[in-house]
Amino acid sequence: MAQPLVSILIPTHKRPDYLSQALASARAQSYRNLEIIVSDNSGNDDSRAAVADQLRADPRVRYLSIPKCDYFQNWLNVMSQATGTYVNWLMDDDLFAPNKVERMVHYFETYPSVSLVTSFRQLIDEQGKPLPALPGTQRLFEEDTVMPGNQLAEHILRVGQNLVGEPTTAMYRRAEVGAGFGRFADKTYVVLSDLSTWLSLMPGRHVVYIPEALSSFRIHGGQDQRRPGLQLRANLEWLQLLLDSHENGLLFTDKPGLRQLLAQKLAILMPHLALQREVLRELDMDAEDILRLTRRAVRLLLQ
Template identity: 30%
Template sequence: MGQPLVSILIPTFNSEKFISESIRSVQNQTYTNWEIILVDDCSTDSTLCLVEELAIKDNRIQYSRLEKNSGTGVARNSALALAKGQYIAFLDADDLWKPEKLKKQMDFLINKNLPFTFSFYDCIDEAGNPLNKRVEAPVHLSYRELFFCNYVGNLTAIYDVNFFGKIPISSIRKRQDWMLWLTVLKKIKIAHVVPESLAYYRVRNDSISTSKLDLIKYNFAVYRRFHGFSFLIAVACMKLFLFTQLFIKPRYIKNIKPSI
């Protein structure tokens, strides 16, 4: 039996500093039956030129461009529509995969007959230097746990289209990934994680500057718009969300020795 095809969705926007390295981290996978579906959100830099150079040499890379800047949710949905794989995986244009990432996850999914999994990941700075921090998660993640905290790193998640179908991604510009995992967990109840770090998440200088007030606003919108809760119920949920962020999630952030 051959390897099932994995479709890797990559949205890009002015990603010229990182996109080549991100794509190469996919090309370096020991699991080889994959396709990259890259959709550019109207970059004004040389992102697409760099992608084109790589695509000429590797026919597993497909790319297209949105007609107008619309956000990562729209870009991911456009990529999803073009995906041919049985499995859907996600990678942002500045993040990296370790070489065994897909192989270990696909073995885990197939051997345990699971439709979804994710993994731990390490953090690097904008220049690619290790921050000596690993983000872990509950190894048997419940819907309730996910409801109050997004433990799933977007760059590590993978799901089976034969089980879920293609799951539409919200066009809301922030927290679409959390809503996607909530949709997944609502169906399967428990998600089982590959309990090791399989990717590198790049902490961007500009992302650090996002205000805490904005973060609260984006998460509050998930309770109001995605779940459809009343204002008062959404406020109550946010209190538990903030409690989880402050006192529970830090237990899953580990200090590690440099690995790059």
Template identity: 30%
Template sequence: MHQKHSNLPERSRPLVSVVVPAYNNAEYLEETIESVLAQTYENLEIVIADHSSTDRTLEIMNRYAGLSNVKLLSTEAGGGALRNWNRVSQAATGEYIKLVCGDDLLYPWIIEEQVSQFLANPSVVLVASSRDIVDAHNKPLVRNRGIAGMTGLHRGAAAARKTVREGTNIFGEPGCVLMRRASLEAVGWWDSRFPYLIDEATYIRVLLTGDFVGIKRSSAGFRVSDSQWSVRLAKQQVEQATGFHRWLATSRPDVVSSLDLRVGNARARLTSAQRRLAYVYLSRRMSRTNDRIAVMRPERSSASKQKDGSRS
């Protein structure tokens, strides 16, 4: 595997595990894996598990079978995201762990920057970077999204309170986040009691055990698809967000107060309404883009229409 030289000294390069729970990601999985291989940080392993995909995901995975630091696994069907996310995470052997969905992208510097923050701050259990929201063709729709001003070092409880009060996941998707593997294991791995918040709920449980660092520089690309342009989905997301906020306020009133709860739930509903409007706009924009590509590259458009945008 060819990689650029890391600026970190050899003795300061702990092993990082990048884990990829793949499910029907044939259209984008190669780009995702290549973005991991392109990291400036050198001492990493990649663990990929196919969750009984019905497309060419397994075929694409097998192209990387010859790399010594790539481990390929399979996960039985069923169990939703939780089964495959835990499968790849528990197979990781690194000191730090980053989960990347099989259609998202890492920018080359993200792991090196995030590891540097862990090395400089031994109390930190989670580091998050801002990201870009990109379309199916890697074109940015929204740039430098996330963190909500929480740059630098903060108490984990303060970061948890902030994300509740904002009414949205300020840490971003898993590809934006690097955690201590031991901390993730200590809280019982991924938490899917609120399925749409499997990432945010888990982050908060980890953050309540240590400190947080936020990096403002946009360092990942989160890909949106047609399957996410759904008013019904937005409604379910806000219902689960407010339910999670109530659970956290009840179980940890020292972290989330009744005022935090009221503010966070109001903002979650407002964010949901704004998201619905954004979905309409972005869906139309993506439709126009796909129509143009269909004229220029009809074979690519046909393949795109067959994509199952769901995540296991």
């Protein structure tokens, strides 16, 4: 039987050296039926030059240059090009283990109820040296585990951490997400685009966790996850996820537990809002939308 096609999607922006390493790790997969799509919005040829030899050597790789687009449009572009049965993102500063795709496809092909496969991810530094795990990145199980999606989703919402991992970490069926990456309960998420997608795949399905480090997540100075504006937006999106999970009857039906979590999220959020009015303007965030969101949370809290 022919292997199903797997799409590896690599959006990149001005990281030629890291991109070269990421692409090499994708090409080195033991699973061979791949399409590897790089979408570059750098606005120069440095990244293409860094991987030129790899492009010539491997017809499975397609390189797309779209210099006049932002981060989000670059993601949409590479998503629109995917044709595989399964999809795995690869951030341009991360790495795949050689057996990642093979291990994950096995579970999709074996268990039709599985909608998402993830694994332990090894944190690495700028030079690729291993780093100790941080909260939310520790190994969840010591052996391969198939679990109900609803159970994992509620646990994620309770602890407030993306236990599945970043886009590099997980694989999903393209038909079940399509161009809707970053959507949950008909809303679009920006900072929590990965987590919102994972949660959308969980209700009524199964998730596989593999304790082997099948990907490496690089931590370096060029990342912007700690920018105050992104932290503020992440807090707002966590609140949105909790509310939508409950109000749509998808997840998290335990109202007393929900109230406690909402109180915690609001306590974290309010000081951020008071101190970061200028950040809100920079992020083009609508104050009325924020007001509606916090009102929903307070209303549920008082019921």
